[in-house]
Amino acid sequence: MRRSLRRPLTVLAALALTAPFAASVAVAAPPGQRAPDLVWTTTVTDPDQSLRGLDAVDRVTAWVAGGSVSGGAGGVFRTTDGGATWQDVAPPNADLNFRDVEATSATTASVLSIGEGEASRVYRTTDGGASWTETFRSTEPSAFYNCMAFFPGGRHGLAVSDPVDGRFRIAATDDGGASWRVLPADGMPDSTGEYNFSASGECLTVRGNVAWFGSGGADARVFRSTDRGRTWTAADTGLPAGEAAGVDGIAFRTPRHGIVVGGDFAAPADGTDVVATTRDGGRTWTDAGDLTHLGEDVAWVPGTRAGVVVVGESGAVGGVSVSGDGGATWIRASSTGFHTLDCTRDGSCWAAGSGGRVARAAVR
Template sequence: MATTAAVNLQPLPTRPDVNWIGLSVPSPDVVWISGNKATIARSLDGGQTWNYSQPTNTDLQFRDIEALDEQHAFALSVGKNGNSRIYYTSNGGTSWQLRYRASGEKFLNCFSIAPKTNEVWGFGDSIDGKWDLLRSTDGRNWLSSSNAVDSPPLSAEGGLAASGGCVRYTKGVWAMGTANASTARLLVKSSFGIRFKAIDTPIVAGPSAGIASVWPFTEDHVLLVGGDLNHPERRPRIVEYKDDEFTPLSEPPLTGALYGLTVTSNGALIVTNPSGAALLPTVTSTEWLRLSDANIWSSACHDSVCYFVGKSGYTAKVSLPITPSPQTRD
């Protein structure tokens, strides 16, 4: 059972012909979004108006964007045959520089940045029994790494490029979530660690199944969401890893695999997928607030302001906290 949120998401005007997937909110009024048709948009007024740009004429899908502020941002496109690329802008999207281009069969799913140092880690599908991780210490020079994890990849182990959330950096901790293999695994390390530790998780696994989004608090405390794209009934889809133990959390009122995960400044959890968005007030809560039924792939917050993006130009925002109404729904 879930309650219906008393505050509705406020729709924002963006191009309806673009499927938005990447989302970054460096301040409450500065929003960067990215999607297909090689399109990126930036707003400086909380999503009321947008400036659009295209880093390339190639029809790329920009499924992840990481903005440092209103002028500086990195954007990741996905795909094989050279379509996995990272572009950078230092002038608000007026122009973009190609900073990295993968070759051959390499497929990057998502990436994250440590804002103070510009250190970058990207996660790609494994190739020929080896990890394909990408690292940069400064956002300029890049090194592909096959030995950055303490154990080899499982057969077909890779990621889900569903929301830009399968790699995340938070408070000195890097975390990644894997998919498509017999076990969905958490990869985690501190900023000063040499290698990622690979940890088996109970998140449903297999082809087109696994972890889609991670949220680390410490090396020993990480939230994970995911699921099975082909078998939406499989559980668990959301778990908490803490002190070497996994605890399934209350299942949200959304159908299918969970794509995005955001933890707000007051500790609430927001999850998104093509059947909508929902909020859990705390990790220990059991009752979710249903925020939307729209096709939403990603969410991101800064302070009390949260933004949402999805298919067919969907973009919205809401200010927290949200309180439930007396009405309930199954």
Template sequence: MKNALYVALALTLTACKTNSPTMVNQLDTPSARSNLTIEINEIMSDSISIRALDYGNGAYWYSGSKGKYGKINAESGEVLKLQLPPGEALTMEFRSLAVTEHYTYLLSAGSPALVYKITNATNKVKLVYSELGEKVFYDSMKFWDDQEGIAFGDPSKDCLSIIKTIDGGATWNSSLCEDLPKFIIGEAGFAASNSNISLYKDHVWIVTGGAAARVLHSKDRGITWESYSTPISSGGEMTGIYAVDFYDDKLGVVIGGDWNNKNDNLANKAISYDGGNTWKLLNVDNGPGYCSDIVFIPETKGKELLAVGPQGIWWSGTQGDSWKKLSDQGFYTVKMISHKEGLLAGQNRISSFSLRGDL
């Protein structure tokens, strides 16, 4: 959301998307890790806001404000800080990031929208897309592979902005308004954690906030779309869905709430067992209030969730029926590569973390 994000979202958070191909719908047995705890260690500090994390080829990548980005060796923890070329990039916040086998793509929030393509092997940087406009504001970007990616942003015309590339960023095409679900005035997205989009095989889900809290779903990589309503709170400028994660083509979760009322946990998290068509609120008086990200923890067969926000970190071993607060430390985004470890990023810092508890 363009008009409020730069001020209001200076305190928000994002997460990891590593999914197992085995599907678990409604929970049969809870996780065995009832004694789970977390250990957090800061590994990098900088004078930037970091809202995007991703992982590929043994390294975490991050992007933030002032045109700064970098990568962290997952095994050694070695940090390589990098800087985009001088110019407009140095004034932009790069809140969207996507890592593929050979490339890393960075996307700025606000105008101009800039997409940079980085060759992972050499760190060579190339500007591949630029979009100017008073209403231009992109919230999230994901890639299926080296060539095909999608980005989502606030409405700049008469519909939400969705752009796609099928040639590694060389060209980008905007979805026509007539091909998208009907726009609701006041609906937009949140560039809080690069988690407005979730991909699974050919599926893509995009979540919204503001006047409506909807899920937009495409089964064919963004060619055709459907929209689904959710019970997540909406109607205010900073209400709605901030993050989505799908475990497979059926099981998905969303989280968000009201940034202006962060303790409200009555209608801020929900689960779907049918690909996003219907949603059920998760334990309406338990667990986290406002959060900017939620993920299925890898290797837990869809049983475990991790939610992060400015007021801390929460874990569920019961698909959201019950929650345990693990830490009061707030972050913007999280990325996990196993059920035990990952990274957290936020204002001026990145931390590694370990979840202690046997499966």
């Protein structure tokens, strides 16, 4: 299953747009719970793309990235009108599978492609995708970079790879993604048998000056760094671990309050014990409410104190679930799933998934 999640998918199909539609799902919240009310408007960028990378700058500007399901090139798309239309801005002649995109504006963004060795690359644009510069290419044959994240301000950032010689590998940038260097591995705990999942581009996240990433395989742990990736500590989450199971998505509302979601791609309908929360910055984790579907990504809902939304999609099994109490209880708002999710400070949430679908919701 891990191989099928990551296989290189490489030719861009013709860009196809469909008319957007809106859907509001009325659900009854448990007593005392005010679940976020999200009304999704969905468009299709390219039906050949499985979109797993997403970064929303604000309620009108967002970037998505993915891979072709027919063996074509991975796509990168940008909107500046709230998702009404999408522009194909993929790096030219890059037959790669893009799994993460990190943007600081409508013009500046970095995209990460996945794969073993040199297939793991970062491209950067400062002109809205009109041109791209390759700023990183892995030189280690056994490295496999899965996701990246930038600290506030956009100058410092990290990317995480599956373990090389038994330890997760970290690449870092101090110039906004214009250049990268691989950090020494002596500050990383032994992680033999573990790996990341590039299911949603959110296996790595930052909040303030702290960074976290999640693992699966032999263990389902969260790794934490307070020195921009030089040293790390690890804590068990209690999520199921296995060949296709572990932590998929991670989000922090504050440097202390966080949530992780995951599950088993071999059993996507089993949402038992796939959510955990922390109140001490990721040093310890507590089992939270169960889902009825896989959890690939999670986000705190803007404008709420404890609103959370989770998305997941694996074959015919998918869903969007919301919580109004920080993940203790969940409402399945939709059986239509997505792979990746992002919410912005100005009151919108975005999601993307299979068939080139991108959805935007105004928080009510």
